[in-house]
Amino acid sequence: MDIVIENMTKTYGRQKAVDNISLQVKTGEILGFLGPNGAGKTTTMKAITSFLIPDSGKIFIGNISVNDNPQEAKKNIGYLPENNPLYEDMPVIDYLQFCARIEGIAKDKINDKVREVIQTCGISREKHKKISELSKGYKQRVGLAQALIHDPEVLILDEPTTGLDPNQIIEIRELIKKIGKEKTVILSSHILAEVEATCDRIVIIKKGKIVADGTVEELRSQAQGNETLKVTIEDGGLDEIFKALQLLNTVELVDFVDKSTQTFQVKSKPGQSSRRDVFNLCVEKGWTLTQLTFIETRLEDIFYELTLDN
Amino acid sequence: MKEIWTITRRELQAYFDSLMAYILLILFLGFSGFFTWIYGSDIFFVKQANLQVFFSIAYWTLFFFIPALTMRLLSEENRSGTIELLLTKPISEWQVIVAKFLAALLLIVAALALTTPYYITVSSLGNIDNGAVFSGYLALILVSGMYIAIGLFTSSITNNQIVAYLLALSIGIFFQIIFQMLSSNLTGIAGGVTDYLSINSHFESMTRGVIDSRDLIYFLSVIVLGLVFSESMLMKKRSV
Known part of the structure; x- marks a missing residue:
């Protein structure tokens, strides 16, 4: 019924x-x-x-x-x-x-x-x-x-x-x-x-x-909109990596998560994925990519976003 | 009808499980027995083979006991929230009210039934007027019904049992005493109205063996009014 x-x-x-x-x-x-x-x-x-x-x-x-x-x-x-x-x-x-x-x-x-x-x-x-x-x-x-x-x-x-x-x-x-x-x-x-x-x-x-x-x-x-990645890259300078990531065509925004482990949060442009580009960048520069995780929006975040005042 | 009986049975069960029923039966029989047979202007003092003495004792005992019996009926359901459970089952508010009314009334009828030894004793002492005994018991049941309806109503408006008890008692006191006092001091229409509202005038004549339709209408209309008010209190909770 x-x-x-x-x-x-x-x-x-x-x-x-x-x-x-x-x-x-x-x-x-x-x-x-x-x-x-x-x-x-x-x-x-x-x-x-x-x-x-x-x-x-x-x-x-x-x-x-x-x-x-x-x-x-x-x-x-x-x-x-x-x-x-x-x-x-x-x-x-x-x-x-x-x-x-x-x-x-x-x-x-x-x-x-x-x-x-x-x-x-x-x-x-x-x-x-x-x-x-x-x-x-x-x-x-x-x-x-x-x-x-x-x-x-x-x-x-x-x-x-x-x-x-x-x-x-x-x-x-x-x-x-x-x-x-x-x-x-x-x-x-x-x-x-x-x-x-x-x-x-x-x-x-x-x-x-x-x-x-x-x-x-x-x-x-x-709720998600853009793809968000968590990336850890070793064997390169922190600022150098940061700048290189920002210059990628598919990347909209880069942010530090943890400077000591060189972990970044990478937000892709709408409808695009920057996963391949990040990998290729590392290959090209000879950096080691030790983490590339796809951050899923949790239900908590959706809930929080939707029910928060203003 | 089946649903009503289901709820009535549960209420009766609750009375016996909580010892309330035993306490009521013992106290009622104790009080009425003591004052009817042993103390004060008892049956031997009156020197007539009738149950008038018992009726007037029971009339007062019930006045105090019935609110104690009814105070729990709806206030407890309101307090614990079980009323929501009950009213979301396929039954109506009216069925709930009637079922609870019947449960309390049946307990009172049981208490009264246990006084049949009084009748047997008195009838062996002299020539007893069976009609007066019948109408006296009927009057007691009607008075009880009236107080149960009032108690049920006060129980429906609060979720505190003590508040329900005291409210029932204070409404009851009007019918029991205050209207009678007023009627003896007032004249004209006011006097007539207060006299009609007082239980005493209706009860007295019934214990003497006179069953008048006006008395029946009086008791039944207060009962129906009490039940209807209780029902509307339950309804009101749903549309607040």
């Missing part, structure tokens, strides 16, 4: 939390929702789950309008809210059975379903414990299990890996990837590496507006 958001706006008092956002997520797609704190990620997710009513705009889950038919839309959504609220006084298994019943799963299938999600989320050993006794990582899994219990077409996960240890993060990521193959998933996160590892597509929002939308590669090539 696709998720379609059309011109959604939501204001808190005078502040626009979400400003005229339009977005479409297709079935089988895992969408990473990025943005600084207060950018409107959670607000958007809450609106999709119909918990918040937007001031204007429409949201559809498949063909069902969230505004007009929230009860029907909610049946297709599995939601893991921010901070993962749970009924802490209940044992895991009772809680999941409660969720299954509320979702309207047939009585004779409830136990099977509960067993299934317990298996998927790896909480078999904890199932009889009270939720309040669980560690944060296991609580998070219970939260995920609760979202998966009715086998929803759409999964909305608000920061699913906060508070998990590195091993758990990897496990949860794998789980999301596995689930994401057949479902539509939106997940928000502060951890860029996580979004990069799990998501097919990334949407970056800032102050309630979408500032970037595309695959990691697309965002990279958009």
Whole structure:
């Protein structure tokens, strides 16, 4: 089921939390929702789950309008809210059975379903414990299990890996990837590496507006523009090398990275590559090229560039 | 309906798991039993085979106990954020409210059911008016429903249980005492209105065995009003 958001706006008092956002997520797609704190990620997710009513705009889950038919839309959504609220006084298994019943799963299938999600989320050993006794990582899994219990077409996960240890993060990521193959998933996160590892597509929002939308590669090539190289050349004078590099036809800008090791940062002219020229220069002058690395723009840099004020 | 019952069951479970239910049952039976049979103007003092004494004791006991029962119902969900979880499941606000109302009411009905030995004892002592007993119990259930609805509403506007308790008690005190005091001092329309708003006049006549539709309408309308207000508080959170 696709998720379609059309011109959604939501204001808190005078502040626009979400400003005229339009977005479409297709079935089988895992969408990473990025943005600084207060950018409107959670607000958007809450609106999709119909918990918040937007001031204007429409949201559809498949063909069902969230505004007009929230009860029907909610049946297709599995939601893991921010901070993962749970009924802490209940044992895991009772809680999941409660969720299954509320979702309207047939009585004779409830136990099977509960067993299934317990298996998927790896909480078999904890199932009889009270939720309040669980560690944060296991609580998070219970939260995920609760979202998966009715086998929803759409999964909305608000920061699913906060508070998990590195091993758990990897496990949860794998789980999301596995689930994401057949479902539509939106997940928000502060951890860029996580979004990069799990998501097919990334949407970056800032102050309630979408500032970037595309695959990691697309965002990279958009943000990057010029090729940047890190070059270390030995057996020549520092200034001599610097000048020679600057004179290359394909080079736009040269900068020192480390004078002691004679390392330079070389920025090529738009659409051109200076890798060959740098190599040929070294051959010609008899210098030794000990490093030639292609500097990839990291997602962090893209994020930083796009979400920085001014 | 199935969803309502699912939530009601969970709430009842929570009452028993947190010992709240046991504490309420023990305290209610202890208080009402003590004052009905042992102390003050008790049943033996009245020398009539009726449950009037018990009804008026229970009337006051419930006034203090019910807010303690309802204070948690929505404020805790607001505080911990589980309300978001609940409302993003395919159920409506109204179903949540009704389910929680029913859970508290069922617990009160259970507490009242445990007082049937009182009835059995009194009926063996003399000629008891079964109609008055029935309408008295009905009145207690209606009063309870009214206080539960008020408590549910105060619980919906805060995420602090103590605030919810005290607010419920202070709204309750109007119906329990203040309107009655006003009505005895006021005349004309104001007197009539405050008299109608006071629980006492409705409750008294019901414990004597008179079931008047005006009394029923009074109780039911306060209950419905409380539930509707609670629902709109939940709705309001979503469009803030």
